[in-house]
Amino acid sequence: MVQSDIKIEQNKQASTLLRSMFDAAVAAADPFKVLAKYLPEKPKGRCIVVGAGKASAAMAAALEAAWPDVPLQGVVVTRDEHAVPTRHITILEASHPVPDARSEQAAHDILQSVKGLGPDDLVIALISGGGSALLALPAEGITLAEKQNIGRQLLHSGAAISEMNTVRKHLSAIKGGKLALAAAPAQVVTLVISDVPGDDPAIIASGPTVPDTTTPQDALRILDKYNLDVPDTVRHVLEKNTAASSAKHSVNADNRVEMIATPFMALQAAAEVARAAGVTPLILGDALEGESSVMGVMMSGIVRSVQEHALPARAPAVLLSGGETTVSIRAGTKPGKGGRNTEFLLSCALALNGQAGIWGLAGDTDGIDGTEDAAGAIFTPDTLARGLQNGVAAEEFLKQHDSYSFFEKLDDLIKTGPTLTNVNDVRLLLVL
Numbered sequence: 466m467v468q469s470d471i472k473i474e475q476n477k478q479a480s481t482l483l484r485s486m487f488d489a490a491v492a493a494a495d496p497f498k499v500l501a502k503y504l505p506e507k508p509k510g511r512c513i514v515v516g517a518g519k520a521s522a523a524m525a526a527a528l529e530a531a532w533p534d535v536p537l538q539g540v541v542v543t544r545d546e547h548a549v550p551t552r553h554i555t556i557l558e559a560s561h562p563v564p565d566a567r568s569e570q571a572a573h574d575i576l577q578s579v580k581g582l583g584p585d586d587l588v589i590a591l592i593s594g595g596g597s598a599l600l601a602l603p604a605e606g607i608t609l610a611e612k613q614n615i616g617r618q619l620l621h622s623g624a625a626i627s628e629m630n631t632v633r634k635h636l637s638a639i640k641g642g643k644l645a646l647a648a649a650p651a652q653v654v655t656l657v658i659s660d661v662p663g664d665d666p667a668i669i670a671s672g673p674t675v676p677d678t679t680t681p682q683d684a685l686r687i688l689d690k691y692n693l694d695v696p697d698t699v700r701h702v703l704e705k706n707t708a709a710s711s712a713k714h715s716v717n718a719d720n721r722v723e724m725i726a727t728p729f730m731a732l733q734a735a736a737e738v739a740r741a742a743g744v745t746p747l748i749l750g751d752a753l754e755g756e757s758s759v760m761g762v763m764m765s766g767i768v769r770s771v772q773e774h775a776l777p778a779r780a781p782a783v784l785l786s787g788g789e790t791t792v793s794i795r796a797g798t799k800p801g802k803g804g805r806n807t808e809f810l811l812s813c814a815l816a817l818n819g820q821a822g823i824w825g826l827a828g829d830t831d832g833i834d835g836t837e838d839a840a841g842a843i844f845t846p847d848t849l850a851r852g853l854q855n856g857v858a859a860e861e862f863l864k865q866h867d868s869y870s871f872f873e874k875l876d877d878l879i880k881t882g883p884t885l886t887n888v889n890d891v892r893l894l895l896v897l
Contacts, residue, residue: 476845482742483893484827485844493734494658494726494886496524501531503723505654506656510585514539514554515575517600518577518593518671519547523885525591532652540578541591542599544643547883565603569609571690572602572639582651589888590653594660594887595628599610601616606702612636615693622691623793624662625754630671635684635703641677645716652717652801658726660889662752662788665820666722675722681706709814731888735785745782753788757805760790762813768823768894780896789889792866799866804834806841806890811868814844817857821846824895828879831887840879842872851875
């Protein structure tokens with residue numbers, strides 16, 4: 466076999482293993498596989514189902530399958546093209562990541578569905594990542610347009626997801642525990658698929674059923690930290706609302722939250738695939754945050770250490786990590802098509818500079834890396850060289866935040882379509 470054929474075969478084998486690991490991570494968060502074992506006792510009274518997020522429609526369908534004899538009713542909102550058929554629960558779709566009028570109407574409908582309940586009634590809240598944009602009912606005194614504008618600015622600011630959701634809570638009439646408050650005195654059981662570092666249910670979808678520990682002052686500090694253009698009307702509302710949500714004092718004492726799928730569970734599933742293939746998995750953490758391009762350089766140093774010093778693991782090995790990195794757009798820059806995972810990969814590939822024996826995959830488990838139609842991408846030792854052969858220089862694409870376009874030209878994007886779940890990003894670096 467000639468040298469070029471050997472490289473092609475190595476790339477194929479490595480890419481197949483990485484893709485199998487990614488698919489296992491996604492499957493570990495499939496609502497149809499995990500939801501049923503977390504359900505509470507069936508209620509004496511009515512059972513109202515509400516929810517928001519990229520996985521919420523699939524969660525609703527899984528609930529109907531698990532409880533075919535319970536007369537379920539309610540409203541769930543998911544992202545466009547993420548709806549699935551249900552028999553009793555109404556599924557709505559709305560815009561993500563920037564909310565639209567449908568997001569506002571969905572939040573209104575969900576609040577209405579839980580009003581007038583009694584202590585024998587049960588509300589099951591199905592919450593997953595993406596719910597913040599899908600439940601966009603502005604707080605009194607704030608318009609949807611103002612919420613949309615601040616949301617767009619936050620997405621380009623480099624703010625962490627916890628910071629973004631702190632702001633969203635205090636601009637909202639449903640987030641930060643307000644949905645649970647509206648459902649009282651009914652019991653609320655919240656089933657969560659986590660997409661945030663640390664799995665804090667108060668952050669996921671901005672915690673519509675979880676008491677809020679942040680304050681309007683926290684939101685103001687975040688807005689000022691990133692120097693966002695905030696209308697006086699919004700500042701007035703935040704300054705007027707001097708106390709955090711009082712939902713914790715006014716809800717059913719039996720309310721509870723169950724984490725049915727998390728980023729760490731997904732990484733563990735991916736690690737099992739590697740182990741079965743004779744590759745040592747090393748999970749570096751499920752809550753890594755930071756600038757995508759910086760993370761790529763940092764991870765390249767760790768994977769070099771595996772290859773050159775057998776630390777922190779001996780090859781063959783794969784480094785696994787989760788969490789959510791960020792992409793900060795520099796002032797005056799017109800960004801291209803990209804996402805945090807493809808930007809991470811392109812930065813890592815550049816730092817490795819074609820070093821042999823190292824492959825990488827990074828993708829968002831919801832199937833969409835940012836706003837494009839790819840979950841992520843794969844790089845190989847010859848990625849940079851193949852780029853030059855195709856007339857594209859990786860450095861320029863990274864500068865323009867155009868990583869999607871770079872990997873698209875090499876046919877190395879991962880396109881899964883909507884996976885109907887979301888446990889954040891999975892990053893895999895393989896050393897053979």
